[in-house]
Structure formats: structure tokens, C-alpha cells
Amino acid sequence: MTTTDVDQTAVGELPGRRRLAVGAVGVVFWAWLLARWASHNTLLDRLFTALGAPNLVQSELGVRQREPWLPAEPFQAASDGVADVAASLGPASVLLEWLAWLFDLAAFATTIGPQLAAGAFVTVYLTVLSMLLGLLLAVPLSVARVYGGPVLSRISLAYTELIRGTPLLAQLFFLYFGLPLAGFIDSFGFVGSGGVPRAAVFVAIVGFTINSSAYQSEYIRAALQSVDPGQLTAARSIGLSKLQGIRYVVLPQGLRFAIPGWTNEFVYLIKYSSLAAFITVPELFRRARNIGSDTFQFTDVYVIVALFYLALVLTTALAMGKLEQAVAIPGLGRGADRD
Amino acid sequence: MTLLRVEHVDKSYGDEEVLHDVSFEMQRQDVEVIVGPSGSGKSTLLRCVNRLTEIDDGAIYLDGEEIHALDENELRRRVGMVFQDFNLFAHRTARGNVTLGLRQVLGMPREEAEATADDYLERVGLADQAESYPAELSGGQQQRVGIARALAMEPELILFDEPTSALDPELIGEVLSVMRDLADEGTTMLCVTHEMGFARSAASRITFLDDGRIVERGPPETLFEDPEHERTRAFLGELAGIQ
Numbered sequence: 001m002t003t004t005d006v007d008q009t010a011v012g013e014l015p016g017r018r019r020l021a022v023g024a025v026g027v028v029f030w031a032w033l034l035a036r037w038a039s040h041n042t043l044l045d046r047l048f049t050a051l052g053a054p055n056l057v058q059s060e061l062g063v064r065q066r067e068p069w070l071p072a073e074p075f076q077a078a079s080d081g082v083a084d085v086a087a088s089l090g091p092a093s094v095l096l097e098w099l100a101w102l103f104d105l106a107a108f109a110t111t112i113g114p115q116l117a118a119g120a121f122v123t124v125y126l127t128v129l130s131m132l133l134g135l136l137l138a139v140p141l142s143v144a145r146v147y148g149g150p151v152l153s154r155i156s157l158a159y160t161e162l163i164r165g166t167p168l169l170a171q172l173f174f175l176y177f178g179l180p181l182a183g184f185i186d187s188f189g190f191v192g193s194g195g196v197p198r199a200a201v202f203v204a205i206v207g208f209t210i211n212s213s214a215y216q217s218e219y220i221r222a223a224l225q226s227v228d229p230g231q232l233t234a235a236r237s238i239g240l241s242k243l244q245g246i247r248y249v250v251l252p253q254g255l256r257f258a259i260p261g262w263t264n265e266f267v268y269l270i271k272y273s274s275l276a277a278f279i280t281v282p283e284l285f286r287r288a289r290n291i292g293s294d295t296f297q298f299t300d301v302y303v304i305v306a307l308f309y310l311a312l313v314l315t316t317a318l319a320m321g322k323l324e325q326a327v328a329i330p331g332l333g334r335g336a337d338r339d
Numbered sequence: 340m341t342l343l344r345v346e347h348v349d350k351s352y353g354d355e356e357v358l359h360d361v362s363f364e365m366q367r368q369d370v371e372v373i374v375g376p377s378g379s380g381k382s383t384l385l386r387c388v389n390r391l392t393e394i395d396d397g398a399i400y401l402d403g404e405e406i407h408a409l410d411e412n413e414l415r416r417r418v419g420m421v422f423q424d425f426n427l428f429a430h431r432t433a434r435g436n437v438t439l440g441l442r443q444v445l446g447m448p449r450e451e452a453e454a455t456a457d458d459y460l461e462r463v464g465l466a467d468q469a470e471s472y473p474a475e476l477s478g479g480q481q482q483r484v485g486i487a488r489a490l491a492m493e494p495e496l497i498l499f500d501e502p503t504s505a506l507d508p509e510l511i512g513e514v515l516s517v518m519r520d521l522a523d524e525g526t527t528m529l530c531v532t533h534e535m536g537f538a539r540s541a542a543s544r545i546t547f548l549d550d551g552r553i554v555e556r557g558p559p560e561t562l563f564e565d566p567e568h569e570r571t572r573a574f575l576g577e578l579a580g581i582q
């Protein structure tokens with residue numbers, strides 16, 4: 001488990017003032033993102049309606065939902081001003097030109113922010129759903145691998161090797177173009193309208209779930225194998241069946257050990273979810289690519305979208321670190337190694 | 340009344356014969372102590388009795404029933420086990436270690452299980468440590484939780500596999516005193532231990548196992564004072580000398 005650990009405490013271990021700064025940026029980013037989702041999102045809107053709170057924010061903000069909340073003009077003006085000064089200074093003005101570009105980037109970011117926020121929403125639910133569904137598959141897969149006897153463990157091994165040995169993009173293409181899966185999903189009338197995502201999104205979730213289940217099961221397998229075998233022996237010695245022993249003794253410990261690896265997989269999936277762009281899912285990367293081909297400002301849009309991914313990844317690492325602390329037990333796992 | 344009858348048990352791992360034609364009988368309330376050099380098959384013998392290991396040949400009867408005719412989980416509910424390195428459930432408190440079997444094996448409701456667990460923890464002198472996790476307990480305390488966990492299932496027989504040999508010398512006494520109390524209360528115990536003081540005072544019989552065979556078996560006085568075999572005298576003398 002050690003070779004692939006993400007250092008989850010990277011943000012947490014920053015010195016006080018910088019931590020505060022990173023935290024403040026994070027809070028502002030998330031406040032903005034959540035507000036955007038709440039103000040214009042047909043899926044969430046449907047959910048709110050179902051929960052008896054229709055048009056929670058939408059009705060208040062009226063027509064400005066789709067539009068940027070910050071004007072781009074001041075940033076653009078600042079950028080132009082700095083650029084003018086830079087031009088008058090001649091070749092010695094590299095720093096100023098750079099500053100002008102930053103203002104330009106900020107102006108651009110305010111313009112494309114709403115679209116990227118919508119894309120980030122898809123990226124987030126794609127990733128979170130696939131991780132959770134993947135976990136549901138990964139637990140039995142890893143248990144079968146470690147405790148399943150010759151037949152089940154080989155089936156589990158074959159599954160994980162097949163999935164891990166083939167490219168994720170090929171898997172997505174196979175599901176989307178090779179199998180009639182999209183057509184089947186579309187045959188449900190509600191798909192693709194009234195806030196329900198299009199079939200491609202469901203195909204992507206299926207694909208990422210299958211893919212991440214294989215990787216997650218490898219992390220969990222390693223974690224299960226690091227649980228002292230005496231634990232299961234003790235469980236069996238009081239009359240628990242093997243399955244009960246696994247459920248009540250081995251898994252609660254193994255899943256805790258698996259959190260660092262699980263975090264790793266989570267972070268990977270956030271980034272790899274961009275491959276869904278290739279089967280037309282309107283997630284973060286696809287929106288960025290479309291903006292790029294509309295505006296030809298490829299560099300700028302990719303820089304901005306990279307910051308989005310960075311924010312998502314850091315948030316995940318931080319949250320998983322908190323989760324690990326929250327479920328920590330004295331003497332078990334990472335803390336125990338330091339004793 | 341005969342509780343445990345072991346008849347002509349053989350057990351091999353590959354080519355290595357670990358138990359050879361082992362036979363003995365225990366009455367209810369007996370305390371049987373097994374001694375023998377390292378690798379002589381003591382742990383294997385205990386594990387055969389609760390079927391953590393399967394025998395190759397022979398038969399084992401618990402209260403008249405052949406143990407292979409019983410459901411193995413039911414058998415293990417009736418035959419408790421205490422381990423050399425405690426094997427407490429590392430993610431559960433002392434109380435949680437005792438309640439798991441009560442809840443999942445005996446199907447006790449939560450509150451009753453917790454009250455029962457606290458009773459057993461009190462019996463081993465750990466009423467105040469119910470909320471502690473294993474890592475927060477000393478070795479002696481952990482082993483006493485291990486005993487409480489086994490006791491709570493109300494087994495007919497408890498197997499002890501060197502329960503004090505992983506402990507610092509100053510912690511051995513507290514575990515032995517719990518075991519002595521159990522013996523006095525009439526608990527049927529099959530103990531692998533090299534604590535000769537305990538064997539002398541608590542054992543109804545001592546079995547000397549060497550190389551997978553029972554060399555000699557008898558009441559403590561006989562084995563200590565007047566053993567039949569020179570090997571027994573030498574081994575017990577050496578053990579007594581160490582202590």
C-alpha cells in the first residue's frame with residue numbers, strides 16, 4: 001500500500017498562513033461552484049422539486065442564471081492597460097506582459113466560468129457515482145480474490161487483469177459504440193430530457209464503474225491481505241462463519257487500511273473521467289475543448305480547466321484525509337506504524 | 340462424565356507427521372495441561388479439537404458426538420479458544436470484542452449483549468477498561484479480554500494455547516490467576532502451558548507430548564515426583580529449572 005500513497009496531508013501540513021490562503025481560495029471556489037450549480041442545473045432543480053422545494057435559487061436569480069456573475073470588462077481593461085505600459089517599455093517588460101496575460105486569463109475565466117461550472121458538475125457526479133458503484137463491486141471482487149478458493153479467486157483475478165490490462169478509452173468505446181448499450185438506455189423514455197442526463201452519461205458511469213472496480217479491488221485486496229490472519233482465526237474460534245468473520249472483522253480493518261489507495265484511485269478517476277469527452281459526455285474537459293475550438297484560446301482554456309481539476313483533486317485528497325482520521329482506531333493502520 | 344475423547348488421531352503436514360496415534364479423555368471440570376518441546380504438535384492438537392485444522396485419521400468426540408458430525412460453527416461455539424498472541428479484534432473495544440459473538444452467533448439484542456459483556460469483563464477484572472481498544476491495553480489485560488471473549492460464549496470446553504508465553508514476566512500472574520479462578524469454578528480447560536506452578540496446582544492431569552506422540556500422561560504428582568520415562572523427568576526438570 002505504501003508505494004502508491006497519495007500524500008493526503010499535503011495541504012494539511014502547509015504552514016499556518018499558507019494553509020489559510022489555500023483554504024480561503026478553496027472556500028471561495030466551492031461557494032461559487034455550488035452557487036452556480038444551485039442557480040442553474042436542471043438535474044438539481046428536478047431533485048429540489050421532488051423534495052418539495054421547487055426552483056430553489058433559480059426563481060430568485062431570474063434570467064442571469066446562465067450568465068457570468070462577474071463582469072469581464074474590468075479585467076480586460078486592466079489587461080489592456082498593463083499591455084499598453086508593457087509595449088511602451090519595450091523588450092524589458094516580460095513581467096508586465098505576463099501580468100497582462102493573467103488579467104486576460106481572469107477576464108476569459110469569468111466569461112467561460114458558467115460553462116465550466118456545468119461541466120464540473122458532470123465530472124463530479126460521474127466520478128463520485130462511479131467510485132461508489134465501483135466500491136460495491138470491488139468489495140466482493142477482492143473478498144473473492146483473497147478468500148474465494150480456486151474458482152472464485154481466479155474469476156476475480158481474470159476480471160481485474162482484463163480490465164486493468166486494457167485501455168480505459170477502448171473500454172468506453174466498446175461500451176458506447178460496440179455494444180447496443182446506449183440504444184438500450186435511450187429506450188427508457190425519460191433518458192436525455194427534463195434534466196435526466198443523456199445515454200452517453202450512463203454509458204460513461206457504467207464504464208468508469210467497471211474500470212474503477214478493478215483498480216479498487218486491487219487496493220482492497222492488498223489491504224485485506226495485510227490484516228493479520230489471526231483476526232479471522234479468532235473470529236472463527238467463537239463460532240462466526242467465514243463470511244461473518246470477513247464481514248465483521250476483516251473488512252472493517254481492511255477497508256480502513258485501503259483508504260490511502262482508495263484516495264489514489266479517486267484522484268485518478270477525477271482526471272480519467274475526462275476521457276468521457278470522447279463519447280460526447282459534456283463534462284469539464286469536453287466543455288473546455290468546445291470552448292477552445294470556438295475561441296481558439298486553447299492555451300487559456302486548458303490552463304483554467306487545469307485549475308478546476310487541481311481544485312477537485314485537492315478537495316478530494318483533503319476530504320479523504322479527514323475521512324481517514326474520522327474512522328481511525330487507536331493502534332490500527334498508519335498511526336500504529338509510528339508507535 | 341466424559342466431555343472430550345480423542346481417539347487415535349493422526350495428522351500430517353505433507354510428509355511431516357505432526358500427531359501420531361494420539362488418544363486421551365477428559366472429564367467435565369478437568370484441567371488438562373499439555374507440555375512438550377517446540378514443534379511437538381501441541382498447537383496442532385488444540386486446533387484439531389475445534390477443527391481449525393482437520394485430522395487425517397482417528398476420531399474426536401465432544402460430549403459423545405463425533406465433532407465432524409457437528410456443524411463447525413456450532414462446535415466452535417461450544418469449544419472456546421484463547422491464543423498465545425491474544426488475537427483480539429483490533430478495531431473493536433474490549434466490550435466490542437466480547438459482544439461480537441454474543442450478537443452475531445447467539446443473536447442477543449445489543450443491550451443484553453453489552454450487559455453480558457460487561458459482566459464477563461468484570462469477572463476478569465477489567466470492568467473499567469470496557470471502552471479501551473486492544474492497542475490501549477497491556478498484554479495481560481488483552482489476554483484477559485481474550486479469556487472474557489471465549490467465556491462469554493459459555494463454551495463447554497476452553498482451549499488455551501500458551502496464553503502467557505507472549506507476556507512480560509510481571510504480567511503473567513494476572514492471567515494465571517484468572518485461569519486458576521476458572522479452574523476452581525469447574526471450567527473444563529485444555530491448556531498448553533509451560534507454567535509449571537499452574538500445572539502443579541491446577542491440573543487434574545498433565546500430558547507430555549513429544550514428536551507428535553504422547554510420551555506420558557498422569558496426575559501432576561506422578562509426573563513431577565515419579566515419572567515413568569526418563570525423557571519426562573528431563574523435560575519437566577528443565578522447565579522447572581528455567582522458572
Ligand SMILES: Nc1ncnc2c1ncn2[C@@H]1O[C@H](COP(=O)(O)OP(=O)(O)OP(=O)(O)O)[C@@H](O)[C@H]1O
Binds near residue numbers: 375378382
Ligand atoms: N499449517 C501448517 N503447515 C505446515 N506445517 C505446519 C503447520 N502448522 C504446524 N506445522 C508444523 O507442525 C509441527 C507442529 O507444530 P505445532 O505448532 O503444533 O507445534 P507446537 O508444539 O505448538 O510448537 P510451539 O511450542 O513452537 O508452539 C511443526 O513442525 C510445524 O512446523
Ligand SMILES: [Mg+2]
Binds near residue numbers: 382383501
Ligand atoms: Mg504452539
